[in-house]
Amino acid sequence: xxxxxxPPPPPPSSSSSTFKQKPQPSTVCFFTSHSAKHSIIxxxxxxxxxxxxxxGGPLSALCLLSAILFLxxxxxxxxxxxxxxGVRASGFLVKKEKRTTVVSTEYGEISAARATDNINGSYLxxxxxxxxxxxxxxxxxxxxMVFYVHTGSGKLSWxxxxxxxxxxxIRGDVYRLEEGAxxxxxxxxxxxxxxxxxxxxxxxxxxxxxxxxxxxxxxxxSIRDMxxxxxxxVLQAAFNVPAEVIDEILNGTKPPAIIHGVTKTKKSTSSWExxxxxxxxxLRSNVYNYNIFETNKKKKKTSVKLFNLFRESKDFxxxxxxxxxxxxxxxxxxxxxxxxxxxxxxTTGSMMGPHWNPTATEVAVVLQGRGMxxxxxxxxxxxxxxxxxxxxxxxxxxxxxxRFHPMAQMAFNNGTLVFMGFSSxxxxxxxxxxxxxxSVFRTLDRDVLALAFDVxxxxxxxxxxxxxxSVILSCVSCAEExxxxxxxxxxxxxxxxxxxAxxxxxxxxxAxxxxxxxKREEEEAAKKKEEERQKREEEEAAxxxxKKKEEEEEAxREEEExxxREEEEAEAAAKEEExxKREEEEAKxKEKEExAxREEEExxxRExxxxEAKxREEEExQEREEEEAxEREQEQEEEEAxERRKREKAREREEEExxEDEEERRxxxEEEAKxREEEExxxxxxxxxxxxxxxAEEERRxEEETKGRNKNxxxxxxxxxxxxxxxxxxLSNSSIVAISIL
Numbered sequence: 001x002x003x004x005x006x007p008p009p010p011p012p013s014s015s016s017s018t019f020k021q022k023p024q025p026s027t028v029c030f031f032t033s034h035s036a037k038h039s040i041i042x043x044x045x046x047x048x049x050x051x052x053x054x055x056g057g058p059l060s061a062l063c064l065l066s067a068i069l070f071l072x073x074x075x076x077x078x079x080x081x082x083x084x085x086g087v088r089a090s091g092f093l094v095k096k097e098k099r100t101t102v103v104s105t106e107y108g109e110i111s112a113a114r115a116t117d118n119i120n121g122s123y124l125x126x127x128x129x130x131x132x133x134x135x136x137x138x139x140x141x142x143x144x145m146v147f148y149v150h151t152g153s154g155k156l157s158w159x160x161x162x163x164x165x166x167x168x169x170i171r172g173d174v175y176r177l178e179e180g181a182x183x184x185x186x187x188x189x190x191x192x193x194x195x196x197x198x199x200x201x202x203x204x205x206x207x208x209x210x211x212x213x214x215x216x217x218x219x220x221x222s223i224r225d226m227x228x229x230x231x232x233x234v235l236q237a238a239f240n241v242p243a244e245v246i247d248e249i250l251n252g253t254k255p256p257a258i259i260h261g262v263t264k265t266k267k268s269t270s271s272w273e274x275x276x277x278x279x280x281x282x283l284r285s286n287v288y289n290y291n292i293f294e295t296n297k298k299k300k301k302t303s304v305k306l307f308n309l310f311r312e313s314k315d316f317x318x319x320x321x322x323x324x325x326x327x328x329x330x331x332x333x334x335x336x337x338x339x340x341x342x343x344x345x346x347t348t349g350s351m352m353g354p355h356w357n358p359t360a361t362e363v364a365v366v367l368q369g370r371g372m373x374x375x376x377x378x379x380x381x382x383x384x385x386x387x388x389x390x391x392x393x394x395x396x397x398x399x400x401x402x403r404f405h406p407m408a409q410m411a412f413n414n415g416t417l418v419f420m421g422f423s424s425x426x427x428x429x430x431x432x433x434x435x436x437x438x439s440v441f442r443t444l445d446r447d448v449l450a451l452a453f454d455v456x457x458x459x460x461x462x463x464x465x466x467x468x469x470s471v472i473l474s475c476v477s478c479a480e481e482x483x484x485x486x487x488x489x490x491x492x493x494x495x496x497x498x499x500x501a502x503x504x505x506x507x508x509x510x511a512x513x514x515x516x517x518x519k520r521e522e523e524e525a526a527k528k529k530e531e532e533r534q535k536r537e538e539e540e541a542a543x544x545x546x547k548k549k550e551e552e553e554e555a556x557r558e559e560e561e562x563x564x565r566e567e568e569e570a571e572a573a574a575k576e577e578e579x580x581k582r583e584e585e586e587a588k589x590k591e592k593e594e595x596a597x598r599e600e601e602e603x604x605x606r607e608x609x610x611x612e613a614k615x616r617e618e619e620e621x622q623e624r625e626e627e628e629a630x631e632r633e634q635e636q637e638e639e640e641a642x643e644r645r646k647r648e649k650a651r652e653r654e655e656e657e658x659x660e661d662e663e664e665r666r667x668x669x670e671e672e673a674k675x676r677e678e679e680e681x682x683x684x685x686x687x688x689x690x691x692x693x694x695x696a697e698e699e700r701r702x703e704e705e706t707k708g709r710n711k712n713x714x715x716x717x718x719x720x721x722x723x724x725x726x727x728x729x730x731l732s733n734s735s736i737v738a739i740s741i742l
Contacts, residue, residue: 091116092389096396107134108258115363117402123363124214125398128201130187133261138184140223141177143205143215146339148420149173150367152187152199165304172310174326174341176333179208182223186261202365204422211338211424212363307331309343320350320472327425340425345418346371346411351475353433356406360429363400364421370394371417372482376406390482406434410479437470646723653719657712668705
């Protein structure tokens with residue numbers, strides 16, 4: 001962090017009434033990101049994703065909660081943007097008392113002025129005023145903000161690409177913040193020897209794509225509204241916190257845009273710790289005491305150099321005053337924009353020489369003193385839209401001079417005139433001066449110039465040659481003369497209005513006389529009309545009496561004719577009534593006959609349908625019986641086939657057992673024969689076997705044969721048992737199928 005800067009010395013001036021300087025430090029903080037919508041969210045998520053932010057996992061939720069509360073608490077200041085709708089454009093000049101109050105609290109206020117050049121659009125300026133140790137809560141910019149520190153001192157901090165940048169502010173500093181920045185300001189508690197000094201900042205909000213003109217979306221808006229515009233469910237999922245936390249946030253009260261700041265008690269306290277104190281003060285709670293800013297103390301904050309209008313060298317200075325401009329070459333923050341700044345200090349009885357800007361429109365604010373401004377129309381082709389103007393300005397007034405409009409600013413003999421402003425410098429602007437050593441006339445051909453003014457070269461030399469000064473010229477009593485002309489014009493305007501009022505009164509009197517004459521003529525015409533009407537009424541009455549008599553005679557004849565017609569109509573109606581009754585009786589009779597016929601047909605139809613239904617039921621019953629008989633025969637045949645297959649299988653098994661027994665007997669016989677043959681052949685060598693051993697051997701073989709036959713019989717019985725069970729199962733299934741069919 002850079003060391004605090006000392007306020008600049010007072011600007012040089014030949015008058016004792018120049019700026020009075022009472023410097024005192026104050027604090028300003030800004031947050032910036034690439035996007036207006038994501039700057040704060042991006043900052044929180046980036047910081048919390050770093051390992052150095054937390055010393056342990058359990059603290060993560062508490063840190064996130066603190067960040068959310070900080071985000072929501074600081075965002076209330078964006079409500080000032082809604083008040084812009086009430087800031088009306090006031091033309092070339094906006095007096096200080098005509099400013100609109102945007103924010104007003106116990107600790108400061110913000111006022112706004114909207115000026116217009118009646119050519120391209122309007123220009124919006126805000127005037128921030130913070131009492132000592134006051135905090136303007138963060139808002140998000142919708143436009144570029146170029147500002148000038150008028151009084152006081154402070155600190156400016158903002159983030160760029162996840163880096164925190166900070167610098168001190170002092171009187172005379174100028175800087176530009178790009179759209180999407182989120183910033184807040186705090187004035188310092190330190191005082192001067194005589195009084196505490198408020199932090200005053202003059203700022204203009206511009207559309208980056210439209211020079212100095214104000215943006216369509218307004219200068220800034222509330223972060224709190226951007227966050228709380230979502231439903232609680234969305235916020236809970238986005239921040240991954242309990243529902244009660246979101247409910248507490250949604251139900252919280254909205255703080256004012258400017259609040260009381262936090263006192264810095266120790267000189268050794270780091271900026272991170274001071275910011276943490278700000279957060280705790282804003283939260284106004286002891287529940288969330290974890291410091292999310294403490295863990296990154298080792299990271300140095302990048303400082304930024306600002307341009308100071310008083311400390312830097314002046315572009316021009318002489319005994320009549322000085323002027324300086326700030327372009328992108330002097331202040332890198334202006335790169336990428338079409339904005340420049342300027343300041344002019346005119347001593348008593350001096351004048352900024354008549355000049356015009358070929359590429360820049362100027363929006364100026366009077367910082368000190370009072371003076372006169374003369375603006376000449378650049379064209380006389382349309383005098384209703386473009387008029388020469390002269391007006392008096394004083395401290396706090398805002399005035400606009402469009403490009404190509406020649407102008408001159410003049411200080412009165414009893415004081416200086418100091419003003420600063422903003423210019424639209426899309427490219428390098430070279431003011432064109434009409435008089436003095438820097439006059440553009442000195443570069444033009446004298447003969448051509450003489451023809452343009454329709455004067456001789458001698459007269460032209462007498463016009464251009466004598467002035468030895470340039471830019472800022474001595475002009476004693478020029479402002480007073482301009483003011484006298486203004487007052488004369490006002491007096492003439494007043495007299496003109498009085499003459500117009502008298503003329504209106506005269507015309508009104510004439511109109512009244514004409515109205516009286518008109519009424520008299522109308523009365524005479526009405527009287528004449530009344531006489532004619534009476535005569536006409538008498539004639540009409542006589543004619544009406546004659547006509548009435550004729551009408552009565554005609555009415556009598558018509559009455560007789562009507563009575564005759566009524567009698568004839570009554571007779572015809574009686575006949576029609578009798579005929580109608582006969583027709584109704586005939587119709588009723590026919591309806592009864594038709595109903596009887598329909599009932600008879602309906603009865604016959606139902607009988608036919610019943611017979612047909614019985615016939616179909618009988619046929620269906622017979623078909624079911626035949627189908628059941630066929631199914632029973634088929635089942636019987638299948639059962640007989642299964643019995644035959646069982647008997648064949650049994651015979652095959654018996655035949656197989658018989659063959660096996662036969663094979664077993666044959667095998668034993670062969671073994672017996674082989675054994676006897678071996679005994680006969682080898683009896684002498686072995687000494688022979690006893691009869692008892694041979695008998696035992698024979699008995700053993702018979703037992704084995706018996707066991708084998710018994711085993712085969714058991715297997716046969718087991719197979720028969722299984723076949724019987726399978727047959728019974730098949731028979732049961734067939735019965736079930738038959739029952740289902742029935």
